[in-house]
Amino acid sequence: MNVTVFGTGYVGLVQAAVLAEAGHRVTCIDIDENKIERLKQGHIPIFEPGLEPLVKRNNESGNLSFSTNAAEGVAHGDLIFIAVGTPPDEDGSADLQYVLTVARTIAKHMSGKKYIINKSTVPVGTADKVREEVIHTLQERDALNLEFDVISNPEFLKEGSAVADCMKPDRIIIGTSEQASERKMRQLYAPFNRNHDKVIVMDVRSAELAKYAANCMLATKISFMNEMAVIADRVGADIESVRQGIGSDPRIGYHFIYPGIGYGGSCFPKDVQALKTTATKLGIEPKILNAVEERNHTQKHYLLEKVVERYGKDLSDKTFALWGLSFKPNTDDMREAPARVLMENLWAMGANVRVFDPEAMHECERIYGNRDDMQLCGTRDSALSGADALLIATEWQQFKSLDSNTVKNSLREPVVFDGRNLYAPTDMAAAGFEYYCVGRPQ
Ligand code: UGA
The missing domain is CATH 3.40.50.720 (NAD(P)-binding Rossmann-like Domain)
Structure with a gap:
């Protein structure tokens, strides 16, 4: 045709x-x-x-x-x-x-x-x-x-x-x-x-709404799990066990219930916002969509809160290694990426950030240009060099196995803040790391 x-x-x-x-x-x-x-x-x-x-x-x-x-x-x-x-x-x-x-x-x-x-x-x-x-x-x-x-x-x-x-x-x-x-x-x-x-x-209007409903439902699942992870952190539960426990119910399912530091990209944030606006214009208060968006916004600051708890608000003498810039793996897209919120807030508190991403380095340079407080590093290991701690914002495959010795030898102190729960806290403790993640006890 x-x-x-x-x-x-x-x-x-x-x-x-x-x-x-x-x-x-x-x-x-x-x-x-x-x-x-x-x-x-x-x-x-x-x-x-x-x-x-x-x-x-x-x-x-x-x-x-x-x-x-x-x-x-x-x-x-x-x-x-x-x-x-x-x-x-x-x-x-x-x-x-x-x-x-x-x-x-x-x-x-x-x-x-x-x-x-x-x-x-x-x-x-x-x-x-x-x-x-x-x-x-x-x-x-x-x-x-x-x-x-x-x-x-x-x-x-x-x-x-x-x-x-x-x-x-x-x-x-x-x-x-x-x-x-x-x-x-x-x-x-x-x-x-x-x-x-x-x-x-189906009819045209149902098809149009089905698209928004699908993305908003997925965003809702993520925000729900992110809220559960914050609760897990406070009550001393492990969100990984909770995830497996609830995912085994076929009515809930295992997909899209991975907690982290919020969803990004060009679709979920834009579509949740657009459906909210549609509802509001029709005189409907979009209570669930409001909550989904609010949780996502808060969640993007969650790792930063842990950094501040550890080091205080003045980070002017600190350098952080940041692994992962794209909003998710296998893309160079940094639109609405949680890494951006993290980086921009670290800069605002005076920190220096050494960044690495397998695909998004050009995109990062395009967005932020040359800054004294950001070093674009060619490899994940070179980003670590002389940093006070490692932060992880995207779950790229190549970050999933951590070479403990290299990381410990390169960082000033063995501290890892992981926004994607890539490692088991018990393994990290055994390897001598101070490990902060989302919804899992240290
Ligand atoms: C999303 C939908 O998944 C597609 O079905 C849809 O067609 C597309 O939007 C669109 O409207 O064009 P995409 O934005 O490419 O696709 O990426 P996802 O894989 O859905 O991830 C979105 C965000 O959710 C990422 O930041 C990811 O890290 C986050 N996420 C995903 C979680 O935090 N937890 C999860 O369990 C799953």
Whole structure:
């Protein structure tokens, strides 16, 4: 099938590459000329395992192409994805200006039936707004005879495993009330829907809300566990035992109940905020969402509180090694990363921070530039050198085994603050460490 994807961000690019790999002919359109030029040459703007070879292979085979020419893009695809950004605007609601601009562009150039698919995470009611925008532009062209449908097809990929998530989706939600649209979408996703039917068809508004409900439910699980961890710390319980104890109940499950120093990334914080705003505008007080957000905010300061308890508020003569900058492993994304809150507060208290991350060093430099109180270190071991303590903010695989001797020999004192509970407190004590983690007794 001929498919066009507007927006070569995370969602658009991964979706386009995966659809091309399945044999569809996909064109990606973006207004950023530089980005499109680089994509044509096989340069991927993000770090995502497996994406680069996929893009290169399909670019070379001709199944995947890149362009800034919107008219060509509209002519190419019967199915047109809108996968542009929806950043939060001042009041926390999703800013739809880019989505609606694409809607107008499609209506301006279309000459036959188009299936317009909302892939961006957009508030309930956006499909109707896109529909209105298209009708308005067609009216201006005196072309109301042209047929179209607006379908909601939310994306559930996770950064770091985006290609795999897209290749093997848990579910494919299709929001439409038109049978022709359902048929087209089933045809499009047939290569990903082989062994059992993963397609769930529903009305547009339910599909739009399902996306927010999924992310907010996951954020709720995390904030709940983070609160339990704080309680565990105070009552002398071990949150690891609690996690296993409750996870064994299939109604609760083991997924997404790992406590830590808060969730980050581009999705959970933005989506919780956006759904809160939607609810508030409708006169509903979003009590659970408020609590989820508040706990997450507090949790991002939790490791810092332990540092302050240990050293006091004046950290001007202290140097800390910080392992992990990205908001989670397998990505270089530092948006809303707990490491940032930690680092910025340490600086505010006068500390010096030696940082290391397997992928996010460039991103860190881009965000913070050159500062006297931050050293960008090339390896995890060099970050330790001469530091008063080690702090861990992201659970990268390579941090999970600790070479006790190297760490002890490099640090001034054997002190570790672990925001991701990577090590067993008993092992750390036996190795001679003063070990602080989240919700586990020392
Ligand atoms: C999230 C959802 O998991 C995807 O299903 C969704 O498609 C995506 O948002 C989106 O809306 O685009 P993502 O933000 O990439 O994906 O990352 P997650 O793996 O969900 O992690 C989010 C945050 O939660 C991370 O900071 C992670 O460290 C934290 N987390 C996760 C915990 O603190 N504990 C857990 O048990 C799990």
